Amino acid sequence: MSTKPPPEHAAPPPELTPSRVRFWMVCALILALALPLQLSVDAGLFPDVLNPYYLHLLTIIGMNIILVASLNLLNGYLGEFALGHAGFMAVGAYTAALLATKALPSAAALPPVLGTCIILVVTLGGAMLMAAGIGYLIGLVTFKTVGDYLAIITLGFNMIIVNAIQNLDFVGGPRGFTGIPKNTNFLAVAVCALLTLGLLRNLIQSSFGRVWVSIRENAIAAELMGVSIAKAKNWAFTIAAAFAGLAGGLWAQNQQFITPRSFDYIKTTEILVMLYLGGMASLSGSILGVVAYTLLMELLRNLLSAFAPQLAEWRMLISPLILIIIMLTRQTGLLGNREWRWLRPRQGA
Amino acid sequence: MGLRITDLTKSFGGLTAVDGFNLELGDRDLQGIIGPNGAGKTTVFNLITGVYAPDRGQIQLGEHTVSGLPSDAIARAGIARTFQNIRLFAQMTVLDNITMALHARAGYGLWEAAFRTGNFHRQEARLLAESREHLARFGLLERQREQAGSLPYGEQRRLEIARALATGPKVLLLDEPAAGMNPREVEELIQLIQQVHRDFSLAILLIEHQLPVVMELCREVQVLDFGQTIASGAPQEVVRNPLVIEAYLGEEEAPA
Amino acid sequence: MDTIIQQLFNAAQLGAVYALIALGYSMVYGIIRLINFAHGDIFMLGGFIGLLLTTRFGWMPFYLLLPLAMLLTALVGVTIERVAYRRLRNAQRMSVVITTLGVGIFLENLVRLTVGPETRQIPAGLPSAPVVWLQQHLGAFVTWDKLLIILISLALMAILWLVVNRTLIGTAMRAVADNKDAVPLMGVNLNLVIAVTFAIGSALAAAGGIFYGQAYSIDPYMGIDLGWKAFIAAVIGGIGSIEGAVLGSFLLAGVEVITVAYLSSNLKNGIAFGLLILLLLVWPWGIMGKPTLKKV
Known part of the structure; x- marks a missing residue:
């Protein structure tokens, strides 16, 4: 319409590998490493190098990535301040535990690998559906609240969910749910984490994601562009809850024992610490935050107990300090609003 | 009308x-x-x-x-509007400000977006092309990859008008x-x-x-x-x- | 009849403790629009400072010990504001809220690692004999410490009300709550006002912690649970409003005492949060809060 000076920025050079392809390459690479790792640890090969404890750590990292990435959808992209993520995780964990122990035959009664796969698909699918349903309901109830009040209400629901489970005798009440079969391993968690990251990336880099971010950037403008904020928020809540449920389902079938208390405010806070460490509105940040936090805690534990065994507990004091220091010095976290290339959108189709 | x-x-x-x-x-x-x-x-x-x-x-x-x-x-x-105090989606790119405005005509559902079906890719390419064409009409195409909040004031006004018009x-x-x-x-x-x-x-x-x-x-x-x-x-x-x-x-x- | 009166006193005692915490939440929120998630842990810390003072300086009478513990806790509160929150005053609100979360966890773990995770009781500083008059005339068994806790709490709230409404610093606080940006223009020292708010809030929370430690018990994690309850109370009453915080606290305590007495103590938290959500849906700004107008 008007005459503009020539473009100041030349278009970036065409990319050799589109991000779509790069994403699959990363997936293939991770699975190519995970499969032999899992098999060798299962077979007890190289016990000196491949400590099962390391695999356990990697499994925890994978589950936490699912939790943190899905919370990032709400707190990073949608720009809300949801404080009840552990509640959705609890719903998923208990649903999966119930399905695995009461509704499904044990894996031993089914053909070896296929049987476990079927059990996982059913239990995790159930966990996701149930958590999504609860997330949807909570989204419906809270559609008018924003900011601080949304934080309060989501935390309130977290506590109500935990409290409700404590009062349900058939899932063990406050004593917890025991005897859950161990249907997951690192490999299954890795597949689920990659699936979560892929699906979340796809959604974020679609019209849905643009609408979520626009709500964060300016809710009134978004509304006056025809966005139904209640509807968009409710989708985000439902999706985030579903993935938290997935993590819960994996958690239950990995730990084999869950109590209501493991899903309270403290767990939510831990998820928040990893989220903010990694950075808001960045899936890469979510991965990095989880890995950095987990490794740091391990490192601190080893370092402190090298001085004196009882000192190891003092790392609990260091993790909140890290959080405070991040907030005081680098509020965007390690990777706020930035993505690694394999998670980035296509530049120009 | x-x-x-x-x-x-x-x-x-x-x-x-x-x-x-x-x-x-x-x-x-x-x-x-x-x-x-x-x-x-x-x-x-x-x-x-x-x-x-x-x-x-x-x-x-x-x-x-x-x-x-x-x-x-x-x-x-x-009915579309602009605001006295500009209300752009400041941290989104100039292009995304326009593409976002086309959300009502995205032409794909949640599942299609999550699993990137053929229809998703087709519709997304259409949205992108439409947005670029729209930006070009307002002389903002060369700014497409910049953050909306980093544009000079006059161009922010122009982008806000362009965004309002993108909703048709x-x-x-x-x-x-x-x-x-x-x-x-x-x-x-x-x-x-x-x-x-x-x-x-x-x-x-x-x-x-x-x-x-x-x-x-x-x-x-x-x-x-x-x-x-x-x-x-x-x-x-x-x-x-x-x-x-x-x-x-x-x-x-x-x-x- | 007697049990109802006893329950009434139980509710009043619990409500008084809630109110002492809720006031800190409400004042800080009113002034800088910040949910101070660490406030519950300041309450816990106040209780432990009280415990430390009573065990180390057993000779100290309660009327000396209480203000001393309040003073020390106020110092901690002001220090935290100075070191952590002040730098973030113009930052994104979420970063500040996260910082308060971090401070809270830090305090919890600090106390757990230094004092130990056990549940403790603060040795009686108040007489625990029953109030004879109440026993004779109403047939209700109410101990003196319970009555005193309620009365001292009410007195502290009255003092707070006077400070906020009848003194210069109180006027400045209300002015900041009204419009933070205009106040420095009028020659009011914003930092001072905010520091005083944190000091008062922390001191009141410390009193609550000591009362709670006498009436029930204290542990490093009590700040989470009770802090949240008090926060709910503040929200129910309308956060930012002093009268609302007190009203909400007694209301919540009443509901809780009734739940425990007639339903089940397991349902206490669920019902408290259910009440919160219900009330927020009916009154999105709390009972005494003021609605804000959308600005376009």
Whole structure:
């Protein structure tokens, strides 16, 4: 319409590998490493190098990535301040535990690998559906609240969910749910984490994601562009809850024992610490935050107990300090609003 | 089509911000609302776009009554606006600001987006092409990858207008588009609005504090003071109206 | 009849503790629009400072010990504000809220690692004999410490009300709550006002912690649970409003005492949060809060 000076920025050079392809390459690479790792640890090969404890750590990292990435959808992209993520995780964990122990035959009664796969698909699918349903309901109830009040209400629901489970005798009440079969391993968690990251990336880099971010950037403008904020928020809540449920389902079938208390405010806070460490509105940040936090805690534990065994507990004091220091010095976290290339959108189709 | 407003009234506490406002905006009209600060101009826009619910009165877009609907429904019915204090999606790219505005015509569902079906890729390519074409019309294509918040002020205004138009509105409301602009930018803006009015098939309602903008653009203006219409008609006549002169003299800025 | 009166006193005692915490939440929120998630842990810390003082300086009478513990806790509160929150005053609100979360966890773990995770009781500083008059005339068994806790709490709230409404610093606080940006223009020292708010809030929370430690018990994690309850109370009453915080606290305590007495103590938290959500849906700004107008 008007005459503009020539473009100041030349278009970036065409990319050799589109991000779509790069994403699959990363997936293939991770699975190519995970499969032999899992098999060798299962077979007890190289016990000196491949400590099962390391695999356990990697499994925890994978589950936490699912939790943190899905919370990032709400707190990073949608720009809300949801404080009840552990509640959705609890719903998923208990649903999966119930399905695995009461509704499904044990894996031993089914053909070896296929049987476990079927059990996982059913239990995790159930966990996701149930958590999504609860997330949807909570989204419906809270559609008018924003900011601080949304934080309060989501935390309130977290506590109500935990409290409700404590009062349900058939899932063990406050004593917890025991005897859950161990249907997951690192490999299954890795597949689920990659699936979560892929699906979340796809959604974020679609019209849905643009609408979520626009709500964060300016809710009134978004509304006056025809966005139904209640509807968009409710989708985000439902999706985030579903993935938290997935993590819960994996958690239950990995730990084999869950109590209501493991899903309270403290767990939510831990998820928040990893989220903010990694950075808001960045899936890469979510991965990095989880890995950095987990490794740091391990490192601190080893370092402190090298001085004196009882000192190891003092790392609990260091993790909140890290959080405070991040907030005081680098509020965007390690990777706020930035993505690694394999998670980035296509530049120009 | 067009916008018809009758007896629009809104009070806050004891203060009547808009009192019995009427408007008849034809299909391809370009009208203005002027008035001193605090006269209730922006409140009129907020009532039209459903930010506030009117106490009394009716707003009709063509055959449909839109007063009482929520903001997003009014926007989808075909009323788009810009804001006095620019409200871009500052951390999104210039391109995404436009593509986002096409959300209602995305043409794919959640599952298709999550699993990137063929339809998703086709529709997304269409959205991207449409957005770029739109940006090109506003001379912003070379800025497409920049963050909207990092654009210079004049271009932010232009992007905001472009974004409003991307929703395909029947009525465009511009809230003090020339605010904070230097004379050269104002000149460019006037040309832009004239061009938009010519190229897009829509009606424009303009709030402006600077009289020259309104004088040049509008066939008809209303003057608001303390929520009431004190004069209306052709801009050249209206500015000679003693009531209008008095209302403006109450301010440091006299009419030009 | 007697049990109802006893329950009434139980509710009043619990409500008084809630109110002492809720006031800090409400004042800080009113002034800088910040949910101070660490406030519950300041309450916990106040309780432990009280415990430390009573065990180390057993000779100290309660009327000396209480203000001393309040003073020390106020110092901690002000220090935290100075070191952590002040730098973030113009930052994104979420970063500040996260910082308060971090401070809270830090305090919890600090106390757990230094004092130990056990549940403790603060040795009685108040007489625990029953109030004879109440026993004779109403047939209700109410101990003196319970009555005193309620009365001292009410007195502290009255003092707070006077400070906020009848002194210069209180006027400045209300002015900041009204419009933070205009206040420095009028020659008010914003930093001082905010520091005083944190000091008062922390001191009141410390009193609550000590009372709670006498009436029930204290542990490093009690700040989470009770802090949240008090926060709910503040929200129910309308956060930012002093009267609302007190009203909400007694209301919540009443509901809780009734739940425990007639339903089940397991349902206590669920019902408290259910009440919160219900009330927020009916009154999105709390009972005494003021609605805010959308600005476009």
